[in-house]
Amino acid sequence: MTQDIYVVIEHLRGQVAEISYVMLAAARELAKGQKGKVVAILLGKNAQGLAGNLAADRLVSFDHPALADFTSDAYQKVLADLIQKDQPRAVLFGSTSIGTDLASVLSIRLGLPLVSSCRTFSPEGKFVSQICGGKIMAEGDLPMPTALITVVPGGYKAEDGQSTQAPAITQAEVPPLESLRVTLSKYIEPETGDVDIAKESLLVSVGRGIQNQDNISLAEDLAKALGGVVSGSRPVIDQGWLATSRLVGKSGKSVKPKVYLALGISGAPEHVEGITNSDTIIAINTDPAAPIFGVAKYGAEIDLFDLIGVLTEQVKQARGG
Amino acid sequence: MNIIILVKLVPDLVEELTVDASGAALDMSWLRLIINEFDDHAIEQGILLKERGGGQVTVIAPDVEGVDDVLFTAAAKGADRLIKVKGDFSAGVNNHALSRAFATIVKGLQPDLVLTGVQANNDIDGALGPLLAGMLEMPYVGYISGITIDAAKSKVRKEYPGGLIAEMEVNLPAVLGVQAAEQPPRYVAVSKVRQVMKTSTIQEQSAPTLDPSGGPTISRMFQPEAGGRATMLSGSADEISAKLVGIFKELGVL
Numbered sequence: 001m002t003q004d005i006y007v008v009i010e011h012l013r014g015q016v017a018e019i020s021y022v023m024l025a026a027a028r029e030l031a032k033g034q035k036g037k038v039v040a041i042l043l044g045k046n047a048q049g050l051a052g053n054l055a056a057d058r059l060v061s062f063d064h065p066a067l068a069d070f071t072s073d074a075y076q077k078v079l080a081d082l083i084q085k086d087q088p089r090a091v092l093f094g095s096t097s098i099g100t101d102l103a104s105v106l107s108i109r110l111g112l113p114l115v116s117s118c119r120t121f122s123p124e125g126k127f128v129s130q131i132c133g134g135k136i137m138a139e140g141d142l143p144m145p146t147a148l149i150t151v152v153p154g155g156y157k158a159e160d161g162q163s164t165q166a167p168a169i170t171q172a173e174v175p176p177l178e179s180l181r182v183t184l185s186k187y188i189e190p191e192t193g194d195v196d197i198a199k200e201s202l203l204v205s206v207g208r209g210i211q212n213q214d215n216i217s218l219a220e221d222l223a224k225a226l227g228g229v230v231s232g233s234r235p236v237i238d239q240g241w242l243a244t245s246r247l248v249g250k251s252g253k254s255v256k257p258k259v260y261l262a263l264g265i266s267g268a269p270e271h272v273e274g275i276t277n278s279d280t281i282i283a284i285n286t287d288p289a290a291p292i293f294g295v296a297k298y299g300a301e302i303d304l305f306d307l308i309g310v311l312t313e314q315v316k317q318a319r320g321g
Numbered sequence: 322m323n324i325i326i327l328v329k330l331v332p333d334l335v336e337e338l339t340v341d342a343s344g345a346a347l348d349m350s351w352l353r354l355i356i357n358e359f360d361d362h363a364i365e366q367g368i369l370l371k372e373r374g375g376g377q378v379t380v381i382a383p384d385v386e387g388v389d390d391v392l393f394t395a396a397a398k399g400a401d402r403l404i405k406v407k408g409d410f411s412a413g414v415n416n417h418a419l420s421r422a423f424a425t426i427v428k429g430l431q432p433d434l435v436l437t438g439v440q441a442n443n444d445i446d447g448a449l450g451p452l453l454a455g456m457l458e459m460p461y462v463g464y465i466s467g468i469t470i471d472a473a474k475s476k477v478r479k480e481y482p483g484g485l486i487a488e489m490e491v492n493l494p495a496v497l498g499v500q501a502a503e504q505p506p507r508y509v510a511v512s513k514v515r516q517v518m519k520t521s522t523i524q525e526q527s528a529p530t531l532d533p534s535g536g537p538t539i540s541r542m543f544q545p546e547a548g549g550r551a552t553m554l555s556g557s558a559d560e561i562s563a564k565l566v567g568i569f570k571e572l573g574v575l
Contacts, residue, residue, distance in 0.1 A: 012481055012482075012485070013485075017482075069487070070487075071489065072460065072461055072462055096482075097463065097464040097480060097481050097482070100439070100440070100448055100451065100463055100464075100498075101451065101461060101462060101463050101464075102451075103447055103451075104416075104447030104448055104450075104451035104452045104454075104455060104461075105451045105452075105454055105455040106455075107417075107446075107447055107452065107455065107535055108420075108452055108455025108456050108535070109455050111535070112535075113446075113534075113535050113536065113537060114417075114446050114447045114535060114536070114537075115445065115446065115536075115537040116444050116445060116446060116447050116448070117445070127537070129537075130545075131442065131443055131444070131445055132332060132334055132338055132347075132442050132443060133334045133442050134545070135334060135338055135544065135545075136338055136340070136347065136542055136543070136544060137542065137543050137544070137545055138445055138539045138541075138542050139539065139540055139541040139542070140537045140538050140539045140540050140541075141537075141540065142537075143537050143538070147537075181460040181491065181492040181495070182460050182462055182489055182490070182491050182492070183489060183490050184487055184488070184489055185476070185488040185489060185490055186487075186488050187485060187487055187488070188478070188485070188486040188487075188488060189485065190483055190484030190486075191484065201574070202574050226569065226574065227574070228574075234501075235358070238362070238501045238505060239505045240504070240505050245484070247484070250482060251464070251480050251482060251484075251500065252482075252483070252484060253483060253484070254482075254483075258572060258573070258574055259569065259572055259574050266334065279572070280568075280572055282565065282568070283551060287335070289337065289544070291545070293550075293551040293553075294545060294546070294550060294551070295550065295551075296550070296551040297550070297551060298551060298552050298553075298554060298565075298568060299551035299552070299553050300553065300554040300555070300561045300565075301553065301555075302558065302561055306558045307558045307561060307562065310558045310559055310562045311558075311561075311565060313562075314559075314562040314565075314566050315569070315575065318566050318569075318570070318575055319575065
């Protein structure tokens with residue numbers, strides 16, 4: 001049993017995921033109060049090169065061909081073994097495609113408590129989780145003895161989890177990885193669309209509030225008048241109203257336009273994750289409690305259908321057309 | 322192919338959410354519950370698999386307000402068997418308790434494949450799918466947006482950020498967390514659901530005592546400061562548009 005805070009480093013195809021740095025920053029905050037060390041856990045094959053700028057007191061590396069790419073079965077085996085042996089105070093996972101494949105299964109397998117979607121921690125050992133699409137925060141004490149935690153971005157800066165000094169690396173023995181039930185076949189590259197929304201300087205982005213496919217043309221008219229393109233949040237893409245290449249957010253693209261005009265987008269954390277690098281976010285929504293107003297610079301509480309036609313006309317007029 | 326789909330009902334986020342008198346939980350009395358949207362995708366994916374390869378689709382949900390509608394709607398879409406899990410869910414339960422309640426029933430049904438939504442908006446102690454996988458000692462893969470069944474294996478498309486997909490092989494039986502079905506959840510007319518209500522039955526099974534251990538204790542719930550940072554533009558559509566045009570000019574995009 002130690003008071004150390006473990007961070008499972010996420011990486012994909014040779015790149016450390018940003019959430020790993022956010023988790024290291026969070027772990028430092030926690031470790032202060034628990035008087036423990038921050039320990040980075042790195043699973044991979046010849047992946048030690050990724051350790052260079054991780055702000056950890058030390059790093060434990062598991063090196064094995066079966067760990068070269070993430071698969072839930074192999075990663076769970078290694079982590080279950082490690083957590084059981086070391087019994088750290090807490091283990092941080094990303095609230096991501098990788099982290100959520102691990103944390104819940106380990107909670108059951110090891111009989112350890114789990115808190116998900118944590119955004120911030122206090123040195124006294126309290127967590128604040130973000131639920132209900134960012135509309136409700138839940139606070140509590142980190143459960144004992146070892147708390148498994150999934151972390152969402154937004155509470156800590158990635159820079160605070162980076163260091164110019166590499167942590168001391170310990171090579172750990174990999175437990176037997178046989179008869180794995182999950183294997184990677186191949187990666188499929190993202191569809192390249194007609195436009196790259198990550199490079200556009202003005203995005204008119206639509207959410208569930210756009211209601212149906214026919215209304216997409218209203219957003220296209222406005223985008224055209226403004227010299228921008230249309231993008232969307234997950235529900236719009238899942239309905240097939242816009243191409244996958246237009247998806248903004250956690251599972252889509254992170255965008256950085258001069259202006260991000262969000263129409264009928266509530267601002268769920270998964271969406272907000274992809275727009276924080278926008279220069280100016282403007283939100284139009286009928287719900288005054290929509291979390292999007294918490295990240296927007298300007299907002300208007302109005303039905304987008306009452307606004308969009310009028311706005312398009314006024315933009316055209318301003319352009320002199 | 323014996324496919325089981327686990328469904329959870331969650332707060333409708335369109336409604337106003339309030340914290341109850343204890344200050345540590347959502348006020349359930351005014352809460353409207355709807356199907357978790359990812360579970361709706363799981364149902365669609367399950368029915369697509371049945372249509373492609375045959376089999377039986379069973380949908381299981383806890384007995385909370387609105388559950389009958391959710392189950393009958395699933396039947397109208399093509400689910401063969403509906404199971405309602407009886408238990409005291411009135412105060413809300415965490416996913417550790419819910420997955421234990423589901424696990425006993427799912428185990429008895431000997432599934433080849435268990436599908437559920439990858440997440441739900443009120444998850445506070447992990448997600449239902451991987452918790453259940455842990456209990457049943459089945460493999461789990463989440464963030465799935467496509468499934469092909471081939472003998473004793475499933476080939477799945479797992480989503481990573483930026484639109485990257487990992488194609489993985491997962492031995493069956495397995496639990497998969499669905500992010501999006503291969504096509505949008507199908508629409509069924511209310512009249513069809515009503516018709517199904519007359520012909521389908523919902524089986525009831527009791528859950529063992531709900532055991533929430535493994536989830537955290539919440540001491541306080543609160544709403545983040547809404548609209549904390551946005552400067553709100555008010556007025557008619559004309560006035561707001563004029564203000565927006567002014568802002569666009571100021572920002573140099575117009």
